[in-house]
Amino acid sequence: MNADGDRERVVITGLGVVSSIGTGAADFCAGLREGRSGAKPITAFDTTGFAHSVGCEVTGFDPGRWLERLEPAGAGRATRFAAAGARMALADAGLDVAELRRRRVLVSVGTSDGENNDLDTLAGQHLAGGAGALDPALAGRVEPGRLATGVVRELGLRDVEAMTLGTACAAGNYAIGSAFDALRAGDVEFALCGGADAVCRKTFTGFYRFGTIAPEKCQPFDRDRKGLLVSEGSGILALETLRSARARGARIYAEVLGYGLNCDAQHAVAPDQDSLARCIRLAHRNAGIKPEDVDLISAHGTGTPTNDVVETGAIRQVFADPPPTVSVKSMIGHAMGGASALAAVACALAIREGFVPPTINHEHTDPDCGLDCVPNHARPAELNVVQNNALAFAGNNVVLLLGRHRETT
Numbered sequence: 001m002n003a004d005g006d007r008e009r010v011v012i013t014g015l016g017v018v019s020s021i022g023t024g025a026a027d028f029c030a031g032l033r034e035g036r037s038g039a040k041p042i043t044a045f046d047t048t049g050f051a052h053s054v055g056c057e058v059t060g061f062d063p064g065r066w067l068e069r070l071e072p073a074g075a076g077r078a079t080r081f082a083a084a085g086a087r088m089a090l091a092d093a094g095l096d097v098a099e100l101r102r103r104r105v106l107v108s109v110g111t112s113d114g115e116n117n118d119l120d121t122l123a124g125q126h127l128a129g130g131a132g133a134l135d136p137a138l139a140g141r142v143e144p145g146r147l148a149t150g151v152v153r154e155l156g157l158r159d160v161e162a163m164t165l166g167t168a169c170a171a172g173n174y175a176i177g178s179a180f181d182a183l184r185a186g187d188v189e190f191a192l193c194g195g196a197d198a199v200c201r202k203t204f205t206g207f208y209r210f211g212t213i214a215p216e217k218c219q220p221f222d223r224d225r226k227g228l229l230v231s232e233g234s235g236i237l238a239l240e241t242l243r244s245a246r247a248r249g250a251r252i253y254a255e256v257l258g259y260g261l262n263c264d265a266q267h268a269v270a271p272d273q274d275s276l277a278r279c280i281r282l283a284h285r286n287a288g289i290k291p292e293d294v295d296l297i298s299a300h301g302t303g304t305p306t307n308d309v310v311e312t313g314a315i316r317q318v319f320a321d322p323p324p325t326v327s328v329k330s331m332i333g334h335a336m337g338g339a340s341a342l343a344a345v346a347c348a349l350a351i352r353e354g355f356v357p358p359t360i361n362h363e364h365t366d367p368d369c370g371l372d373c374v375p376n377h378a379r380p381a382e383l384n385v386v387q388n389n390a391l392a393f394a395g396n397n398v399v400l401l402l403g404r405h406r407e408t409t
Contacts, residue, residue: 007184007185008183008184008185008186008241008242008243009184009241009242009243009255010179010180010183010184010239010240010241010242010255010256011239011240011241011242011245011250011252011253011254011255011256011405012237012238012239012252012253012254012255012256012348012402013092013093013094013095013238013239013240013245013250013251013252013253014088014089014090014091014092014093014094014095014237014238015028015088015089015092015235015236015237015238015253015345015348015349016084016085016086016087016088016089016090016092016194016234016235016236016237016238017085017088017233017234017235017236017342017345018058018061018081018084018085018196018233018234019031019038019058019231019233019235019332019335019342020038020039020040020056020057020058020059020231020232020233020332020333021036021037021038021056021331021332022036023058023060023061023088024088025088025092025345025349028345028346028349029349029353031331032328032331032346032349032350032355032357032378033353033355033357033378034378035331035357035358035360035376035377035378036331037056037217037330037331037360037361038056038057038231038331038332038333039054039055039056039216039217039218039229039333040054040055040056040057040059041053041054041055042054042055042057042199042204042230043057044057044117044198044199044200044201045117045120045199045200045201045204050208051215052213052214052215052216053204054214054215054216054217054229055199055204055229055230055231055333056229056230056231056232056332056333056335057199057231057232058081058232058233061081061084063080063083063084065084066083066084066087066088067080067083067084067087067154068087068154069153069154069155069156070083070150070153070154073137074137074141075141075146075150076114076115076117076118076141076142076146076198077115077117077118077198077232078111078113078114078115078117078147078196078197078198078232078234079115079141079146079147079150079196080150081196081197081198081232081233081234081338082109082147082148082150082151082194082196082234082236083150083151083153083154084234085194085196085234085235085236086107086151086154086155086192086236087154087155088236089192089194089236089237089238090155090192090238092238093238093240093250094248094250094251095190095238095248095250097155097156100155100157100190101155101156101157101158101159103159103188103189103190104159104160104187104188104189104190105157105159105160105161105188105189105190105191105192106160106161106163106178106179106182106183106187106188106190106191106192106193107148107151107152107157107160107161107162107163107191107192107193108148108162108163108165108175108176108178108179108191108192108193108194109147109148109151109163109164109165109175109193109194109195109196109236110164110165110166110167110170110171110172110173110174110175110194110195110196110337110338110340110341111144111147111164111165111166111171111195111196111197111336111337111338112166112168112169112171112197112203112336112337113197113198113200113202113203113336113337114142114143114144114146114147114164114166114197115141115142115143115144115146115198116142116198116200116202116203117198117199117200117201118138118141118142119142119200119202120200120201120202121135121138122134122135122138122139122142144164144166145162145164146164147164147196148162148163148164149162149164151192151236161182161188163175163178165178165337166337167337167392167396167398168336168337168392168393168394168396169300169334169336169337169339169340169390169391169392169393170261170340170390170391170392170396170397170398171195171336171337171340171341171392172194172195172235172337172338172339172340172341172342172343172344172390173259173261173340173341173344173388173390173398173399173400174261174390174396174398175193175194175195175341176193176194176237176239176256176259176340176341176344176400177259177261177398177400178193179191179192179193179237179239180239180256180258180259183239183240183241189240189241189244190238190239190240190244191238191239191240192236192237192238192239193236193237193239193341194234194235194236194237194338194341194344194345195234195235195335195337195338195339195340195341195342196233196234196235196236196337196338196341197232197233197234197335197336197337197338198232199230199231199232203230203336204230207227207228207230210269211227212227212228212302212304213227213228213229213230214226214227214228214229214303217229217330217361218302218303218327218329218330218333218334218361219303219330219361219362219363220299220301220302220303220308220327220329220330220359220362220373221301221308221312221325221327221359221362221365221366221369221371221373222303222361222362222363222364222365222366223363223364223365223366223367224363224364225303225304225305225308225366226303227302227303227304227305228302228303228304228329228333228334229303229329229333229334230333230334230336231329231332231333231334231335231336232335232336232338233332233335233338233342234338234341234342235335235338235341235342235343235344235345236341237341237344237345237348239256242255242405252405253348253349253351253352254347254348254351254352254386254402254403254404254405255402255403255404255405256400256401256402257287257288257289257385257401257402257403258283258286258287258288258401259283259286259287259398259399259400259401260279260280260281260282260283260284260285260286260398260399261279261282261396261397261398261399262275262278262279262282262395262397263394263395263396263397264395264397265394265395266395267394267395268393268394269393270306270310271306271307271310271311271391271395271397272310272395273310273311273313273314273317274314274317275395275397276310276311276314276389276391276397277314277315277317277318279397279398279399280314280315280318280387280389280399281318282399283387283399283400283401284318284401286401287401287403289385289401289403291318291319291320292320292321293384293385294319294323294385294386294387294401295323295324295381295382295383295384295385295386296323296324296325296326296347296350296356296381296383296385296386296387297315297322297323297324297325297326297386297387297388297389298326298327298328298343298344298346298347298386298387298388298389299311299315299325299326299327299389300327300329300339300340300389300390300391301325301326301327301328301329301330301359301389302327302329302334303327303329303330307391308366308369309366309368309369311389311391312325312368312369312370312371315371322371322372323372324356324371324372324373324374324379324381325371325372325373326356326357326358326359326373326374327359327373328342328343328346328357330358330359330360330361330362331357331358331360339390340388340389340390340398340400343388343390344388344400344402347386347388347400347402348402350381350383350386351383351384351386351402351403351404354380354381354382354383355378355379355380355381356374356378356379356380356381356383357374357378358374358375358376358377358378358379359373359374359375359376360375360376361376362375362376382404383404384403384404385401385402385403385404386401386402386403387399387400387401388400388401388402
């Protein structure tokens with residue numbers, strides 16, 4: 001809290017991105033504006049036997065360009081994504097690492113899979129040669145907590161709390177919410193938060209067996225949508241209090257207005273419309289806004305038949321006239337624990353740069369959805385309040401509200 005006993009305001013001052021459509025905030029922003037697609041054949045594992053195997057893998061990523069202290073060979077792919085994203089976010093925020101080491105810091109990273117691509121490899125080794133064939137180096141780096149501690153090691157942080165949150169596809173928003181709370185309460189001075197995951201056989205196979213993997217492209221809210229595309233990457237946001245940002249003259253992308261979360265636990269995999277609607281209302285109340293204040297919704301928007309209809313229904317329960325509602329998963333795929341963090345980065349960029357990202361691959365809007373999904377082409381827009389939805393298995397919902405920051409006199 002500040003000297004007057006009021007809750008601190010929290011702003012986003014840096015963005016770090018590793019994605020299938022661009023690495024770094026500028027390239028990612030350009031990809032969003034262009035409606036760039038990250039879809040391509042999966043190469044991370046052997047896809048023999050699958051009728052289709054398109055995903056949104058990160059290509060051309062050189063961890064050595066970003067990592068200075070963390071040995072790439074000693075860290076899993078998701079950890080490398082998270083650490084590189086943190087380096088980018090810190091540089092984008094204009095904060096020197098030596099200065100950060102003098103501050104109390106929170107590192108909060110969400111994930112669904114941790115280093116499950118390494119577990120895939122270990123499982124194959126065990127099947128082929130038994131326990132004695134397991135690679136000790138791989139076995140030593142699969143613990144999910146290494147995503148956050150990898151960031152800590154890379155930056156050499158000392159006075160730090162490190163958290164890795166495993167709330168599946170909503171984990172990125174959970175991590176941002178935890179950072180927001182810690183900064184408002186005065187528990188930390190700076191936060192690096194978001195999410196990261198890497199493509200793995202286990203998750204692809206699971207969604208494939210559900211019948212929810214699209215054969216070629218992700219088409220959220222389209223009448224002919226056939227499912228999601230698995231993807232990977234990281235979205236890491238640098239958060240600090242408004243007082244801190246003002247004191248050092250930092251650029252502000254957006255202000256974190258608040259969030260809401262709930263867990264209905266109604267079903268292992270199916271979303272619950274009423275529960276999501278309650279979560280949206282909770283987020284609005286916590287952020288001090290009304291539905292009519294929201295200029296854009298970044299939907300969870302997986303492109304599966306059930307998710308899109310249920311999410312649309314929840315939005316219509318809350319909004320008499322829903323604002324434009326887009327899905328960046330149409331471009332970047334579903335990055336699991338990194339998904340809502342990457343979407344939050346997209347929201348912050350949209351606010352700062354004045355545009356609405358498109359929902360690509362859209363041909364015929366499903367009448368059961370009936371939203372303005374900004375098909376195929378970005379739009380210029382002044383955005384004051386943006387809502388970022390995240391839904392996860394087991395009924396974990398998080399709705400994040402970001403707003404345009406305006407200095408008051």
